[in-house]
Amino acid sequence: MTAPIHIYSEIGHLKTVMLKRPGRELENLTPDYLERLLFDDIPFLPAVQNEHDQFADTLKKQGVEVLYLEKLAAEALGDTSVREQFVSELLSESKADINGAYHRLKEYLLSFEAESMVEHVMSGVRKNEIELGLRSHLHELMEDHYPFYLDPMPNLYFTRDPAAAIGSGLTINKMKEPARRRESLFMRYIIEHHPRFKEHDIPVWLDRDFKFNIEGGDELVLNDETVAIGVSERSTAQAIERLVRNLFKRQDRIRRVLAVEIPKTRAFMHLDTVFTMVDRDQFTIHPAIQGPEGDMRIFILERGKTEEDVQITEEHNLLEVLKKTLGLSDVNLIFCGGGDEIASAREQWNDGSNTLAIAPGVVVTYDRNYISNACLREQGIKVIEIPSGELSRGRGGPRCMSMPLYRDDVK
Incomplete structure (x- = not known):
């Protein structure tokens, strides 16, 4: 690899990923301080470590290099x-x-x-x-x-949020909740001082000192020209616009950003908790983010005629926007929980839509979301399940727990 960071899709063969093995920070959770530290329950540390190790081993068996944040x-x-x-x-x-x-x-x-x-x-x-x-x-x-x-940092095993790779660079994020805000400091020091990264002058598209919030769970790289970002409980329109302007000024490959508004609730915390890409033309989605006719608020931000100009177009149909911006004749949306009102709500709470693609049409999911997993398989997706009895207590799935650093380009 000539560069340590290369992410131009959600589904290209995953070569390098950064994880954080859950540690003693989880044993510093107590009922009195769960809300302050953004947890709903207290995972059992030996069991959550065992499940996380199985997640890491699953990736390694697929040829993925696993790096650890703490190391x-x-x-x-x-x-x-x-x-x-x-x-x-x-x-x-x-x-x-x-x-x-x-x-x-x-x-x-x-x-x-x-x-x-x-x-x-x-x-x-x-x-x-x-x-x-x-x-x-x-x-x-x-x-x-x-x-x-x-304070402990029990959310650190969700490595997706403090920083996220886009193209050859990173966003190092100002996170919304004070309990998580310090987490992104680690990534700044890693790219500035670690031998693997420091000589490569890695671009930072948006730094953690910007006053508006954005988090990595809202950032999805759909292809080498298109990024989708959730306007969510945790990511603001102001941060998205600043990121777009910086991307357009400092690189030429990414040409458009889709700002996708989702309900601003804890259950729908980030875009990747309700929508992920699983193949070139297939996505898993929680149906509750769409209106009765499939309508949503989606803003397409594209380069204008001058360097400072950004053209913004509002659209309302996710399916049509994906077909148009990704150059696809058709798009298949696979509903979390099969679209059933109860099953989809239950499995979305347990991150049924939070898949980690490790190759086109190959995803890692939680085993507990058996209805969503069956729906994926019915559409030809290879599903690799990992145990999730304790990992899921932190309210994040396989995509949340992983920060891809290098993917092969999709041919």
Whole structure:
């Protein structure tokens, strides 16, 4: 590979992907803080790790190179000065000085080597980890009942959202919820300091310091000219427009972006929770995102006559938009849960539409969504199921749990 990032489709043969193995951060979930940390339940760590390992092994058996976020981050932070800079930035974003713990936390984290430090940052730092005898201020001794100096990051195993590859570059995202906002800092340090990436001058189409939110689960690369982005609970129209303008200015291959509005609810969190591409002309979709006549609000953003001009056209029929923009004579929409009102709602909640394509017509799905999986198979899609008893408790499926870095082009 001459470049470390190359994503010009959703379905090209997957060559390299980044995962995050669930770790001790999940054991720092408690019922009192689930809502704050964006979880509905507490996964059983040994079981969720076993299921995630089976997911990784499934990809490896298909010839996919699996990289791990935690390992890349530790390797990127091997230099002491880089590690110190990272910790300073992380603690500032974590507002760690509100309780007067900034300097103590910094000293504590920098006492570890890179790998252990990354593990502590990801899993969170409990107040009882720092010895009581070291506390020298009244406000530290009279602490509140909140157990963390540094919150855990239990959502990290959903690597799709903090950063996403488009073409030869990345969006490094400002995430909507404070509980996840620090996550994208890891990817910035990886592309700037990891030996695999730092010499390639990887373009960042939209950086995490932009004031409006966007998340990777809303970003789908449909082909080498067309990207679809969900206007969702987590991604704003302002961020999408800025991304479009940057793409049009800095590269020539991607020519249009489809901004697809979906209901702004937790159940429909991102576009990829209700719509994913499974083959050249086939998509899985949750029927509830369409109106009675299949109508939706879809905005096609294309290059204008000048570099600064973006032409915007509003459309309402997803099927027709896909046929027109992808140059297809027909498109097959495969309904999650077979379109049944109850089955589709149940299986969409368990990410029945959140498929990870590893080749044209070959997808990885959760085993629990047996009706959706049967519908995919009936349409000629090869479905590789992975166990999902614990993984699904985090409200994300195989696409959510993976950040593709390199795919072969679709011939």
